[in-house]
């Protein structure tokens with residue numbers, strides 16, 4: 001941990017790592033036991049599980065405990081509205097049980113009520129913006145991957161005066177060795193907790209980006225990307241879910257640039273961690289044009305990539321704005337890569353669009 005205990009945000013980093021570890025352990029326990037009935041559908045048709053809610057509560061509990069008093073400022077994905085209805089009551093009870101089991105590992109004997117757990121979940125309603133500092137939490141990013149036994153990540157960032165200053169990713173199913181396209185497609189959940197699986201990424205602005213084990217005490221390693229733009233050797237990553245990013249547009253872009261390697265398709269911000277350690281050199285994301293990106297889907301990953309020497313921007317090359325509220329309003333898509341490849345990608349995207357090949 002020593003390498004992370006430096007810089008302006010050292011104590012926040014320590015609290016963030018503790019909270020993400022606790023949340024990741026909870027997720028890992030739930031993933032293999034998840035029953036269909038414990039997943040629900042949100043109003044936008046995206047799935048949410050008992051583990052999304054429970055992890056949000058546990059991370060909020062851990063951060064609040066660590067900061068010692070004062071209100072927790074947090075922008076987080078989930079809210080308790082559906083759990084406060086009659087139909088949501090049994091789900092809320094399951095969540096309360098999970099939260100209490102996790103909390104007991106840190107504070108034996110503590111017992112939160114259902115009401116307290118729902119209130120913890122609702123600590124994530126901060127509106128974000130350019131002033132002050134606030135945590136940004138995606139308790140489970142890649143819920144579809146989580147339900148499908150693939151990749152997912154517990155993602156926690158800190159924004160100060162509109163800038164991401166810290167990010168931590170817990171990736172319980174990510175192999176310690178570089179992940180291959182075959183492993184990306186295959187279920188990974190059965191390996192969670194085995195030696196060789198489970199990574200944590202952490203970065204602080206101006207203090208570097210690191211990878212370490214989710215469990216155990218193997219040392220942290222600093223990450224530094226090697227810059228190159230030889231697309232014939234480059235692999236790109238994209239969402240596993242076709243509905244989250246236009247795979248046919250990225251295939252056209254890959255062809256235009258001479259990328260011949262098969263894409264690595266992974267769920268969640270595990271992609272940002274994988275890029276920072278060099279498993280692949282590019283991440284492409286082109287959601288449907290009506291989709292509005294949220295800050296918690298990219299906040300932690302962005303600083304982890306940038307501190308490793310990578311660049312993240314929208315498809316026009318403009319840096320992402322994390323200080324404009326809960327959403328990231330951006331042009332077309334998100335492009336993340338090493339610097340030389342980034343410049344070539346932005347140019348190639350503009351060229352394709354000019355030729356009439358708009359992303360869906």
Ligand SMILES: Nc1ncnc2c1ncn2[C@@H]1O[C@H](COP(=O)(O)O)[C@@H](OP(=O)(O)O)[C@H]1O
Nearest residue numbers: 140141142143144239243244267268287291297
């Ligand atoms: N139609 C859509 N287009 C783009 N992104 C979407 C989407 N529906 C959901 N998402 C977002 O995509 C995230 C997962 O990204 P990825 O495809 O990289 O795994 C989801 O995070 P959650 O799983 O936290 O809800 C969700 O915020």
Ligand SMILES: [Mg+2]
Nearest residue numbers: 046047077143
């Ligand atoms: Mg979600």
Ligand SMILES: [Mg+2]
Nearest residue numbers: 138141142297
């Ligand atoms: Mg997400």
Ligand SMILES: [Mg+2]
Nearest residue numbers: 077138140141
């Ligand atoms: Mg989520």
